[in-house]
Amino acid sequence: MTDLAGRTALVTGGGSGLGAAIATALHAAGADVVVVGRDEAKLDAVAARLGRRARALTCDVSDPASVEELRSRLADTAVSILVNNAGVPGPVAALTDISVEDWDAVFDVNVRGTFLLCRAFLPAMIERGAGDVINVASVSGKRPLAHRTPYCASKMAVIGLTSTLAFEVGPAGVSVNTLSPGPVEGPRMARNFRLEAERSGGSVAEAEAAFVSRAALGRMVTEEEVGRAVVAMLDMPGLCGADVDLSAGMIA
Template sequence: MTGAGEAPTGPLAGRTALVTGGGNGLGAAIARALHAQGAAVVLAGRRSEPLQQVCAELGARASWHACDVADPASVAALAEALADVEVDVVVNNAGVAGPVAPLTEVSVEEWDEVFDVNVRGVFLVCRAFLPAMVARGRGDVVNVASVSGKRPLVRRTPYAASKMAVIGLTSTLAFEVGPAGVNVNTLSPGPVAGPRMERNFRLEAERTGVTEAAAEEAFVSRSALGRMVTEEEVGAAVVAMLAMPGLCGADVDLSAGMVA
């Protein structure tokens, strides 16, 4: 479903960006930021309703497709649906948080679900859309990882391991397609203010017997800015990365100075 309207303006006018996990949270924020700079955006995700809602909000130059990034057939169907669209920006944002538990209590099914979405999904989407970018000699891929891939996150081993895998995938892929003019980078946000972190603070409060406010304060006190980052800041970071043509193989830390 595509909106129609005025001719786009802005530094990204004429470009089309695919954003996975685009129906809510960081994906929706990234889509809004790209759209505000003139890009046409294609939102992909497993649930149609939130994708439709974001597209209705954006209006012109926004479209959506249902897609499970962990499913090869679903990703292939998405690529086929967009075969006539020059997708020259791919933001691999789709991801799951996974269990909050010691490694010894994590089931094989929970582990596999995290890696299927967070790592396999990035692989499948890159494999589907990179050949056209390489053939055109230009394009950008931004893989959303996390500072948790580089720093300890107790009781979140599957998530931390999956995000480190994304960082490794990105750094290697940059050398494979960089010579063809395609930039591949990682954006590693720190904790982002919103429902997911509120859930984590609630669980931490239950585990330690403190209030949720105290759990949050203890957490944000570890950052240089004394706060979490916002979804809007993550969207702005993606736009900024696309404005730096020399950025390739990089891992951009956006964490308000969060330390382990």
């Protein structure tokens, strides 16, 4: 396994789901881990479960003042791995039925949050001449997914941000990459299947079967697999400006 001892990783959206799985994998690989999010109780639970070398800090990634406060609290910590995982799924509805407020809420977290965290923690990486940023996007940013327009558009925006940012900071020794998971087993996908079933009039099982049938392996990926993929990407020193699909063959 990759040895990340001596490095500190900051994982946004770290209180549950993919964020907690990514934090767990990084911690197991030896990194000190800071889990960040809005739910203090969930963050504390993750940090307590990981134990030594883990801490929890609250932050609203969409709020510049909150992000600046986070940066200030970590001023004495050399964050060399930044995983921008925080994200919201947004509405399941036709574009013509989506409010401006719902659209903005998705972009505020998924895109603005990624921008703000990069802006806050990249200067120190550039000064040290080393660092890794992994932005979690989605295969949904690269293929049609009806009734999920804000989410899909926001994830494509993250991919575009990553590819451009890689060329800005690569010369300073900082690598920026995107990890694009396919559908991940868990509460979020269960919610999406339920909402799609309500919209279409079918069953939840039918909605799930139709979705996973698009994958070569005929299944979703797991949270653990996403965590392992983040660690694997950090063990590929030539990887920069890349968008790595982890989709069980959803994109092939």
